[in-house]
Amino acid sequence: MTHYTPVNRFISALRYLSAQPGLLQLKYTFRTIQARLNHEEFQRMQNLLERFPLDPLLDKQAKFPYKYLGHYAASSFSRSARLDAILNHYQFLAATLGEEVFTTIAHQPVIWEMRCGEDLFTVTLSYPTLAGFEGELSVSLRLNSTLVQMVTFVIVPGTIVGTATEQALLISQVQGAKDSSLMRYATKSLGDITPATVLINAVYGLAVSLGITCAVGISSEQQLGAGPKHYFDYDAFWQQFAGEPTTSKLFLLPIPTPEKPLASIKSNHRARTQRKRDFKQEIRDTVALFFHNMLVEKYYPELSVR
Numbered sequence: 001m002t003h004y005t006p007v008n009r010f011i012s013a014l015r016y017l018s019a020q021p022g023l024l025q026l027k028y029t030f031r032t033i034q035a036r037l038n039h040e041e042f043q044r045m046q047n048l049l050e051r052f053p054l055d056p057l058l059d060k061q062a063k064f065p066y067k068y069l070g071h072y073a074a075s076s077f078s079r080s081a082r083l084d085a086i087l088n089h090y091q092f093l094a095a096t097l098g099e100e101v102f103t104t105i106a107h108q109p110v111i112w113e114m115r116c117g118e119d120l121f122t123v124t125l126s127y128p129t130l131a132g133f134e135g136e137l138s139v140s141l142r143l144n145s146t147l148v149q150m151v152t153f154v155i156v157p158g159t160i161v162g163t164a165t166e167q168a169l170l171i172s173q174v175q176g177a178k179d180s181s182l183m184r185y186a187t188k189s190l191g192d193i194t195p196a197t198v199l200i201n202a203v204y205g206l207a208v209s210l211g212i213t214c215a216v217g218i219s220s221e222q223q224l225g226a227g228p229k230h231y232f233d234y235d236a237f238w239q240q241f242a243g244e245p246t247t248s249k250l251f252l253l254p255i256p257t258p259e260k261p262l263a264s265i266k267s268n269h270r271a272r273t274q275r276k277r278d279f280k281q282e283i284r285d286t287v288a289l290f291f292h293n294m295l296v297e298k299y300y301p302e303l304s305v306r
Helices: 006-018 024-037 039-051 055-060 064-069 079-097 100-106 180-189 195-209 234-239 267-299
Strands: 110-116 119-126 137-143 146-157 167-176 214-217 251-254
Touching (some): 055 100, 100 267, 110 195, 119 180, 137 180, 214 234
Antiparallel strands (some): 137 146, 214 251
16 A cells, blocks of 8 residues: 655656646656656766767757656666666667767668669668657668658667567567558568568667677557557567567567578469568678678777778
8 A cells, every 4th residue: 555645745746747738847857856866876877978979869869868767668667677778778889889889870870771763762770869768779761861660679688678688679669651652662662571671670680790689579568659549569560570479578589580491382472482581681681781890890990991
């Protein structure tokens, strides 16, 4: 049973008010108070910001230092899990690729591209463009300059998502354009590979290059952006990637997705199936090469191409 002391009532009142429209400044003040009351956690976040060159990220997300205090990545994450996830992501990237990776991300590099007639498809890597409460990195597929699909993820300790691996890649958002004709056109142009599948394979290419062998997909229940106007069936989506439900109400995803033996495919579909498999492999390889070159530049700068 909860005992409603004056402090409890005050905090409850602040939470209620901060959720009301037009009271964002009060919400910001409430988050600041929360952070100061938990000085050790707040200091860990401050140490991260002082250690790494994250000014471009802070320009996009002014409230980044307090992000761990609210909902983040998965609805069941505790405050400590949220903080651990965020810190782990940046510390792992810096340790693996070097601090220069944050400058590279700020420039939104193209990590894969394909010319299709007069059209150019590109996949770019960036910090999340909005609040970033669903992860720390986004990959975006564009047709020429039009955004078609976006996937957001964060590199977390395996323990907080129930995996046996030291690191896991939590894919926490899959968001596509509302224009159904654009999605159909993109899918057809991409050899009947959906934009979402292109981006998942791009994320897998990144994971492979960093030595991450396990991905975890968010479930419909755990996803933060779901609502009556923005519903996406994550549970069904992960089935095509051999996703296995976990006790944490997430989906364990093998990297890469296992494929049926080609001999088990109808003979008149085998060539088409092989083309699609080759295309997805090319996406993973191209993205992996992008990050492999960053690794070479960090550990063997004399071999890097300028």
